Amino acid sequence: MQNNLEGIGFDEVTDNSGTSYTVFRNNLQPRYPAVAFDIVKGYFFLFVTVGAIIFIDYFFHSFWWITIPVSSVLIGYIAAYLALFIHEAGHFNIHPDKKMNDRLATIFLCLPFGLSLKSYRKIHWQHHLHLGTPQDAEVSYFHAPTKLFVLETLTGIHLLRTMMRKEGNDVLTKEQVKQSRMMLLGGTFLHLIILTAAFLTGNWPFAIAWLLGFGIFFPFFATIRQILEHRDELAHYSTDFYKQPHGKVSRLFVHTVLNSSFGSAGFTRHMIHHWDPQISYTRLKDIEAFLSSSEKVAPIIKASKTTYTSVLKKLLAAS
Template sequence: MSIAIRDVLSREEMAALCRKSDLRGAWAILQVWLCIAATFALLAAYPTPLTFLLAVFILGGQQLACAVLTHEAAHYTLFKTRWMNEVVTDWLVARPIWTDVKRYRQHHMGHHAHTGTEDDPDMSLVRPFPGSRASLRRKLLRDLSGRSGLRRVIGLIGMDLGILKYTVAADVERLPQEGRTWRDYLRASLRNMGPVLIANGVLAAVLAALGALWVYSAWVVAYLTTFSLYVRIRSIAEHACTEGGPEVLNNTRTTHANWLARLTVAPFRVNYHVEHHLMASVPYYRLKDLHDKLRARGLVQPQPGYRHVLELASAG
């Protein structure tokens, strides 16, 4: 089914849905860091294996929240002010999870332009599905064991050095290296990895000043494990096991998110993905309003939950 959003919503409705707010963007980032701080404080106060596992469970979700806010800024919807999308978001949520707004935006716009087609740069994330239950189980275990995270780190190093083409998908493309010298690799690493090291160094320094540097290890473990798991489940839910093709209603899925999903795989209403692809200029906090309007006009149906989506992905 093909729809044009201008045939569904009035100009006034679209203008209201697309209103952006610097205050709402700042509050979103503050929410993430308050949750991270509270998690670190809990772990420092009660340093047990159970609280460490709980911290890793929560921090992976907050790292995904950072990724989702980076995604918002890539669309210039997190803040009304452009430089806040470019600079504030980059330093406060993108760099701490080893990404950056500019390169992510360049990659992600290709995804929106070619969603569901072979030209989609993210197609490798959904191409393996549906697969068998055993295959999905192996993927999820690789995530939780840290193998996927270590592979991602190696890839990030290659991308930051300019050896690999930047991507957030599973495809690996080597770049030509003829004529490059050690100075070229040094400049690339400083440009790309320098801010990541600064952001994480500041985080570690704050914890050290509070006498709790060791809790930074939970941030690292979460990045290698639960963050990988939540990213995979999110990407499966958004586009895997759909009809494909160029039409949004056929190649994208909105998924119901309960409180646990919102804490882990669906922060900041990222589960409203059909709505996002139909109107990428709508900030995350208005996506439910857009969803409700589309539901009222019979254009979208009740959403399946994440458990149902994983069953679809493992039904091959």
């Protein structure tokens, strides 16, 4: 069974009442309040975590050796949750006005990650155009989750490699490269302010957890998530997908608290997003219901459903 919908025309898919997807998709307007709520939820949990670290450290300072690792992982996990909404903004789906979409996303989403939205949008579109080929611009899934690769991810080597690839990418205009550097500087500055404030107020366990969360665990979770969405379970760990086509594979994930937070902003339905990238993640559930009632694609939907942990187990067994 193929693990993707790409190549299937919108007109070819009809539900059990005979409505074609081409008609159905016209009514799929984004639910903006839901988007805002999901983003606020991320910031709420981030602030609660930060508050908890400071509180616990104040009363149980000697437990820093456990507070720091646990909160670093939590901060990284929440940062990864929030970062996925940049993707939604990249597809112009967080505000109906395109300019406002980009302004809001730049301040509330891109700045903490040092990303330029316009550059991200352009690079991400290459991912949609060239999924599964060496020309893809988002390439974590080219790597098997081997011990070496996990080490490279946790030490920042993979992040550096990704950033160098972005720098060497001729997709971006000079202006966009400049914007990327400016946003990277802006993001670094924001984190420096946070870290300085933490040190000056004596909250060094929080400062370390923040640094490890954003610097190590956020890229780690983002990288692993992309591998789990796109890497073929049958791919050999030694195949060089920078030279050889990997093939198009995308997955659908069942909705548990873990899957839905790890694959926030609709990434649990990444396969549907690749089929119709313009539709807001708030409507992917409706598309899944539509597709599940189509004789032609229902079996693909059913066969593609999995969990992040079961894909991870299979990929680890193959690497």
